[in-house]
Amino acid sequence: MATQPVSDVVINRLPLYLRMLEFLEKAGKTITSSQELSECLDMSSAQIRKDLSYFGEFGKQGTGYNVAFLQGQLRQILHVDRAWNVILVGAGDLGRALAHYQGFAAQGFRLVAIFDNAPKKIGLTVGALTVQGMTELPRCVRDRKLQIAILAVPAVAAQAVADELVELGIRAILNYAPITLSVPPEVKVYYIDPVVGLQSMTYYL
């Protein structure tokens, strides 16, 4: 653990380092360096060394980082050295795409339930799950003490659903709805917004 509070910006970069280390391991590498990571990730090696230094000493000057060891450490730091159960709210096109996405389970995020409020969607099978009505949501979240939800509902419904999720004890929301959610400070929201991505690339065109 870090000995001092670390900014969100640093925390948000750790999964990128983890992803790159997994990639290097698959490519057969056992040792890497902040220099190599920086070239792959398009950021400075000094930034990477500084980010990692908040959490300890993971490499030796001149010998670099052990790929497997640093991966393990990052997984511990990010609390992804365990499995997490996740619910999905919204069973439209996007919700169904997310339910079929293999990347969640591969990284220890297990989708355990899908909810929607549209009668014609309730009861449908999506992957290995059956879409449940929103009335089933409270019991599911409370009984299983769930903390993570993926929100894939229309923008107009998103704040009301987020309010309900927070009330039930959800502490992390992966939000696909294109609005800024208002949540208490103890709740984290990560925004997936493709327009932000497009707009940050057109700068260069």
Added chain:
Amino acid sequence: MATQPVSDVVINRLPLYLRMLEFLEKAGKTITSSQELSECLDMSSAQIRKDLSYFGEFGKQGTGYNVAFLQGQLRQILHVDRAWNVILVGAGDLGRALAHYQGFAAQGFRLVAIFDNAPKKIGLTVGALTVQGMTELPRCVRDRKLQIAILAVPAVAAQAVADELVELGIRAILNYAPITLSVPPEVKVYYIDPVVGLQSMTYYL
């Protein structure tokens, strides 16, 4: 325009400021401040002032920023004061969800064609478009001089499709495939990776 090169990290934040200004305008605000923006965006007001200062002087000490004016300036800086034509490669669940997403057109990104290589998907209607085979891709991109593509194909196919897009002249790729793409330095890639989002939130749980 900036008088000096500005880092990608700063550029990536400008769309967030733009999004927040649009939100404030809808809420009826005409004036805002770096302090107000910082509270909404969970970053320091000094950071926001510094980011904006690369591009000019947009507010007066003590009077704040004019919401409409700063929006217009950010749109010019990001080159989103015009419409952009965009193609989508991949017509699976995710591709279809993206094709139906209203947020692109609302921000001036007009989806003009969808491609897939699966015979059973070619010819299907998705929203206002018909899925075309990959053999139609070169003519579409070249004739219309397109620069932006959204990549929603499986991970195993992503690099080959990216190579083809780059070869055809695409300079910005919004990548949903969970792999790191290898592209020339003049091509920008923005990664949409929900696992990175989840992993950066579990740190706090």
